[in-house]
Amino acid sequence: MGAPLMKWPKLKCPFCGGILANREMKPGVPLVCPSCSQKLQFSHRQLRLSTFAAVGLSVGLGLLLGLRGLWFIASTVIFWFPMLLIWEFVFVRFVPPKFEAYEDSRGSKSETSLFRR
């Protein structure tokens, strides 16, 4: 098949159900649905969950390696980001990424959108 290893599963637009091109996913950059032109972003709640999971995994790894004190803190900081990438990659296989309408974080209404949900 020759499929690349780091291939994301198919992503669907929550508004029209259209298949999204998922090669250009970058944080802070909206994904535009090719079917309905809706600007989309990853669900903030899901991103936060992933971040907590990555920190938890890093802490777990430090405990597993028997690290103490400064080494423990250092390992958590060092492993956090790779753990996040690994976690995200595994996580999307079981739970499809959720999308929500894109909100421009630089907009003047960012304060109200923060507390809206």
Ligand SMILES: [Zn+2]
């Ligand atoms: Zn759409």
